[in-house]
Amino acid sequence: MKAKNLFKCMLVVAALFMYSCSSDSDNEPGEPTNPGGGSGITSITVTASQNSIELGGSITFTVTANDGSNVSSSSTIRVNNSAISGLDFTPTATGTYQITAQYQQINSGAISVEVTPPVITALRVESNDTSVKVGDTASFTVIGSDASGNDYTITDSATLTVNGNQISGHAMMVTAMGDLEVTASKDGLTSGVFNLPVTGETAPATFAKMAVIEDFTGTWCGWCPRVSYAIEQVEAQSDRVFAVGAHSGDNMQNSYSQTLVSQFNPGGSYPTAVINRDQEWTFPEPSNVAQATNLATGTTSSGLSLNSMVVGNNLQVYVSAAFAQNTSGAKLVVMVLEDGIVASQANYTTYYGGVDPITNFVHNHTLRHSITNVLGDAIPAGSTAAGQKHTEFFDIAMPGNVSDSSKVSVIAMIVGADNKVINAAFSKTGTAEADSDFLAN
Structure with missing residues (x-):
């Protein structure tokens, strides 16, 4: 009898053990029984209050579980994979938006909402x-x-x-x-x-004095980076000095730069920089920055206002020259420059890291075109008397040698009968600096 009872006890224990094993989940340790956190929810669906709206309207999303319950307030809505705050969304642009929702660890399928232009x-x-x-x-x-x-x-x-x-x-x-x-x-x-x-524009009684540096240069010229560096130092110290790069012997050379070379650098010495078409910038130029900046201080009796803009494939320029005293023989110069031209530059100096050549040197202020004669067009005598103004409006095709019209600028100068610069103005086309009014000191 004792043996039979022992056998029955062993059968009961075995049955209990098998029942216990069969009731365990097949999930790995630590994994929830279902993605809904034990709630019985296994899937969700996101819907939109409207599937197509005009720009300016708002959409409200609803998230519904497979058991029919509304789980919107506990869900995260994503629009084009970016989570939004809450359940309402106001698009800022037209197009098709992909919407998904997440409730706990459950992700919905995607729906689309089309946002159309407003009527x-x-x-x-x-x-x-x-x-x-x-x-x-x-x-x-x-x-x-x-x-x-x-x-x-x-x-x-x-x-x-x-x-x-x-x-x-x-x-x-x-x-x-x-x-x-x-x-x-x-x-x-x-x-x-x-x-x-x-x-109308009103000219002041006196005008702030500007200065111009004309840099005679070329990509082959190993000592020319010295002047480029000096110009950068000038520009860091003054916004009243404007530079022009007149190239020779490279693909930036043109008839205008060659006319300037013939007039102001006839000996063909490189580098040479001339200030106000009057005096050569003294070597070493980086040590003589004040020579340029000092010429752009104080006032003078003539001044310019200047504006430029790109219209389609054309360049428009408005320039006005005003005179507080009689300036007989005055001429007007208007030139087109371009910044940001990348070309290899020979370099025998210690500037720019002493690298030779500088493979991606950026050439700025490059002379591309002259709207007037590069030495100046005569201003009618009646317009150069005291209290008078002379205005010009130019509408020209963008010069064909300009690589990037967004980097174009215009420089205008009043020069005397002796070709020396009396005053100047600068307009950076397409920026807030494009419109340069008469400037009193």
Whole structure:
């Protein structure tokens, strides 16, 4: 009897052991029984309040579990793989957006939401300026409104007309007095007329004095980096000294640079730099920075305002020369320069690390073209009397040797009958520095 009872006990223990094993999960140690954290949730679905909206509208997302419960408040919504805060999303651009949700360790499938351009029902034109001067650049912004009164900036996709003539882009150079009457149109809509007054430019009694360095150089010239370095030192100390790089013997040479060489560096010595077309910059130039900066201090009786901009494939330049006293024989020089030209430069100096050659040397202020005679066009005698002004507006095709029109600048000079620089102005096209007004000291 005792043996039979022992056998029965062993059968009971074995049965309990087998039941215990069969009730265990097949998961690895530490792994939850299901991704829903034991809640019984195994999948989720994200839905949008709208699958297509106009730009400016908002979407609300809902996350639903497979058991029908709403788990939105405990879920993370991702738009184009970036998590958003909360469940509402306001797109900032048109296009197709991919939406997913995550609840605990469960990820939903993706849905798409299409954001379309708003339906514009009205247009208006605005400007940051309440008035502009002759020679300034007038810039406009076009605002489109939808039926709900929401505003959108649509300048790039609208067409602007000024005084009955369509302009390129959203800005124009002002060359005459009188109000600008501006309208915008898009998709059959036309705005009301926006008026921008144009006033005259006023010259001061005296003008801040500027200076010009003309650097006669070439990529083959091993000592020329010395002058390039000196010009950088000048520019670090003064914003009243402007440089011109007149190249010879390389692919940046042109007829204008050769005329300057013949006039101001006839001996063909390199490097040579001439200040104000009057005096040679004394060697070693980096030790004589003050020679240039001292010439750009104080006042003088003549001055310039200058503006330039790229319009399509053209370069527009407005220049005004004003005279506080009679300056007979004065001439106007207007030249086109280009920055950022990369070319190997011979280097026999210790500057720029003493590397020879400098394989990616950046050549700035490179003379590309002269709109006037490079030695100057005569200003009519009646315009050089005391209290008079002479203005010119040039609209030329962008010079063919310009590599990058975004790096173009313009320099203008008043020179005397003796070719010496009386004053100068500089305009960096396409930047805030493009518009240079008369500057009093």
